[in-house]
Amino acid sequence: MGSVSHGEAPTTTQARGVEDNDMSTSALMDDEDFAPLLTAVRPFTMVCEESLLELARQVVAVQTLGIQGDFVECGVWRGGASFLMASLLRHAGIRDRRVWLFDSYAGLPAPEEIDGGRAGAWARNTQGPTYFDNCSARLQEVQLAARELGLDGYTEFVEGWFEHTLPAVRGRIGQVSLLRIDCDWHASVLCCLENLYDQVSDGGLVILDDYYSWDGCAIAVHEFLGRRHVPYRIESVFGKSGAPVCAAIRKGGTGWNATWSWIYNRDRAIREIHSHILATDPFILVDEGTLEWTRSVERAAIAFPEREGRYVGPPADDAHAIAELQRLRTSGVKFIAFAWPAFWWLDHYKEFQAYVRSTSRVVCRSDRVVVFDLTNG
Numbered sequence: 001m002g003s004v005s006h007g008e009a010p011t012t013t014q015a016r017g018v019e020d021n022d023m024s025t026s027a028l029m030d031d032e033d034f035a036p037l038l039t040a041v042r043p044f045t046m047v048c049e050e051s052l053l054e055l056a057r058q059v060v061a062v063q064t065l066g067i068q069g070d071f072v073e074c075g076v077w078r079g080g081a082s083f084l085m086a087s088l089l090r091h092a093g094i095r096d097r098r099v100w101l102f103d104s105y106a107g108l109p110a111p112e113e114i115d116g117g118r119a120g121a122w123a124r125n126t127q128g129p130t131y132f133d134n135c136s137a138r139l140q141e142v143q144l145a146a147r148e149l150g151l152d153g154y155t156e157f158v159e160g161w162f163e164h165t166l167p168a169v170r171g172r173i174g175q176v177s178l179l180r181i182d183c184d185w186h187a188s189v190l191c192c193l194e195n196l197y198d199q200v201s202d203g204g205l206v207i208l209d210d211y212y213s214w215d216g217c218a219i220a221v222h223e224f225l226g227r228r229h230v231p232y233r234i235e236s237v238f239g240k241s242g243a244p245v246c247a248a249i250r251k252g253g254t255g256w257n258a259t260w261s262w263i264y265n266r267d268r269a270i271r272e273i274h275s276h277i278l279a280t281d282p283f284i285l286v287d288e289g290t291l292e293w294t295r296s297v298e299r300a301a302i303a304f305p306e307r308e309g310r311y312v313g314p315p316a317d318d319a320h321a322i323a324e325l326q327r328l329r330t331s332g333v334k335f336i337a338f339a340w341p342a343f344w345w346l347d348h349y350k351e352f353q354a355y356v357r358s359t360s361r362v363v364c365r366s367d368r369v370v371v372f373d374l375t376n377g
């Protein structure tokens with residue numbers, strides 16, 4: 001129960017169907033498009049809104065990037081977070097992935113000493129506002145909710161203690177694109193990592209809902225990664241308030257551009273540029289070669305500065321940058337877009353910045369990109 005919301009306990013009669021509509025997978029990338037799906041699953045989860053929104057983004061990103069495999073949640077309670085993943089599959093019309101819902105469907109095991117005093121206090125406070133009957137929900141109740149939400153066919157329920165079910169069933173799952181671990185205590189989290197981590201695809205995500213909530217979860221993660229000598233970074237996922245809501249590990253890379261937040265920002269930047277520059281308009285992309293634009297987007301962007309189409313490193317000085325831009329402008333290039341990895345250029349090359357600003361107009365400015373229209377000074 002990483003980031004617990006203290007809403008009313010749901011009943012299945014509150015279930016609202018996840019309506020089909022004409023949203024395409026790409027349209028779902030906009031946060032406001034997730035709203036109806038989040039509303040529909042809200043009664044069935046204690047995961048906070050911000051974490052759910054991030055999960056929706058992650059599910060879509062995994063699909064868009066073609067990361068292979070099913071979605072797995074270990075620790076589902078009433079099923080809401082898993083239902084969100086399943087409803088995103090349904091909206092995208094994806095039939096070859098499923099969501100696996102592993103749970104005892106009988107509540108949490110008792111915390112152990114390693115889980116810390118707070119966990120023990122939580123378990124003893126059976127009248128507490130976040131106790132939720134020891135986080136128990138019956139399998140039939142969760143299955144009924146899935147059915148009422150129209151998610152039959154996208155979900156696979158596995159009932160029992162992880163130590164028995166995970167080794168027995170993992171062979172049927174195959175590759176996993178997103179593994180969501182939300183089972184609070186040290187032994188449970190470690191069991192999930194030991195049984196499923198190896199099946200997570202390259203580029204896939206492991207979401208650790210309780211990393212910031214419970215000491216036992218954090219210890220299990222550190223223990224597992226340390227024991228395996230795994231170099232992948234643990235990344236904090238932040239809510240709007242600036243507080244971390246969960247943690248994520250992206251398998252398959254170790255640099256800053258291998259993280260989930262990098263992938264997300266890159267995708268947003270590409271979309272922002274798309275929405276301001278027509279496919280037919282040639283444009284310069286100042287990104288220090290980091291967005292791997294041509295690999296991810298069919299439309300060509302001109303590297304800057306470039307030789308024979310390749311990025312050749314930052315300009316030697318302002319004069320070099322201005323001369324390059326003038327050359328490209330004369331050849332008909334209409335826009336220049338600065339992406340955040342190269343924002344430092346705007347401070348460093350002051351005369352270049354002054355030249356760009358005085359001879360063109362800003363048409364898009366966000367935390368990730370600034371786009372100038374070179375035809376309109």
Ligand SMILES: C[S@@+](CC[C@H](N)C(=O)[O-])C[C@H]1O[C@@H](n2cnc3c(N)ncnc32)[C@H](O)[C@@H]1O
Pocket residue numbers: 001002044045046047074075076077078079080081082102103104105106107108109135136137160161162163182183184185187188
């Ligand atoms: C905090 S709840 C999960 C919250 C849920 N993801 C949501 O969307 O609200 C934790 C769940 O983990 C399950 N759980 C914890 N340890 C387990 C274990 N070793 N085997 C099976 N289920 C376990 C509990 O039954 C409980 O449903």
